[in-house]
Amino acid sequence: MTEKQTWSQRFESALHPAIARFNASISFDIELIEYDITGSQAHAKMLAHTGIISHAEGEALFSGLEQVRQEYRQGQFQPGIDAEDVHFAVEKRLTEIVGDVGKKLHTARSRNDQVGTDTRLYLRDQIHQIRQLLRDFQTVLVDIAEKNVETLIPGYTHLQRAQPLSLAHHLLAYFQMAQRDWERLADVYSRVNISPLGCGALAGTTFPIDRHYTAKLLDFDHVYANSLDGVSDRDFAIEFLCAASIIMVHLSRLSEEVILWASEEFRFVTLKDSCATGSSIMPQKKNPDVPELVRGKTGRVFGHLQAMLVIMKGLPLAYNKDLQEDKEGIFDSVNTVKACLEAMTILLQEGLEFRHQRLATAVTEDFANATDVADYLAARGVPFREAYNIVGKVVKTSIAAGKLLKDLQLEEWQQIHPAFAADIYEAISPRQVVAARNSYGGTGFVQVRQAIINARTQLGVS
Secondary structure, eight states, X not given: OOOOOTTGGGSSSXXXXXXXXXXXXHHHHGGGHHHHHHHHHHHHHHHHHTXXXXXXXXXXXXXXXXXXXXXXXXXXXXXXXXXXXXXXXXXXXXXXXXXXXXXXXXXXXXXXXXXXXXXXXXXXXXXXXXXXXXXXXXXXXXXXXXXOTTOEEEEEETTXXXXXXXXXXXXXXXXXXXXXXXXXXXXXXXXXXXXXXXXXXXXXXXXXXXXXXXXXXXXXXXXXXXXXXXXXXXXXXXXXXXXXHHHHHHHHHHHXXXXXXXXXXXXXXXXXXXXXXXXXXXXXXOBOHHHHHHHHHHHHHHHHHHHHHHHHHTOOSXXXXXXXXXHHHHHHHHHHHXXXXXXXXXXIIIXXXXXHHHHHHHTTXXXXXXXXXXXXXXXXXXXXXXXXXXXXXXXXHHHHHTOOGGGXXXXXXXHHOTTXXXXXXXXXXXXXXXXXOOSTTSSSHHHHHHHHHHHHHHXXXX
């Protein structure tokens, strides 16, 4: 049998060893140790501030907790399974350092509001880090876009050639996705940054605590207005996991494109050795491992979101042990998102090269300029739907003849409709097709250059 725990005087015997291992969270919630110490230091200050303990006791608790922090950082404090969780581990070590005054730390507090505080402090820190990684990712996208405003790439709908695009415009679409991710995390942060400290187990406390004082010490914007809600709320975790999942959606979409672009069928990019691997039996292979792993890891984060929703859907108020299961999913999602953002940023910056000649050829191989023929006629007074039908017939007959639109002779154009003139060839050239789409937010070069300026401005916002 294991050693009896702090709460176990109510019980005749200790937990069965297997149940103790099953019940313990120290193996993963040790991740929270520094946040637990920070929260406990604020709690100790508040106890002294309100006269619940003396100032001398408050100072002893604060300095003792700081010693625990330093011991952990130096590898001298490494609690094991007997500690059950990070909160008991810190309190036990604190009491060894400062004596019986350490037992006063838990006055007017429960593990329920304590773990809620720790988790929010952790997520706050991680959101800042993820937002910075998003900025790094966005910066690389803009850097590449700036060099490729007039580089053309086929645009697709339904994975069929649709219309040519500026490569910069294509990359800036991912910049905008990441911008929404950056903004979304700021919104999530506002609901993470609410303090449950002082809610107690579920009903508050009889001690004259000052919850706003601890909230200010810990830089929380608000405190929970309802103690039941404060200890049982995990909306903030669900929102974070949702935001993390959307980040992974965006990274996975870009990953899929890079995988396609690197294939022999597309040949739009070349993978550099620093970000690719080979086959164990096929010496010619160069595999896009980074985007494939990002695409694969996306499912992990989705799974954690689903798990959190399922955990919460049937829980009565207030705290339930099920909520111990929130941490591993949060921790893994944080680590996965950070690793994937870093890897994709490196891949874009150092791991691939766009094959400009292949791209230039690719935009001349199809009928992606057909809409521009219809627009040409519409600009000369032909109703667009009529023009659309005319061009549809032209494409059909051209395919049958093995020709592209650019291969038609002027006489053939004029047989189709007398509005066609010699300038039709310039109008349907890939570069002009792209340049002409100068509506706000379009792929026209003027718009793309302005979009890059706007993106640089957004990157300067903290």
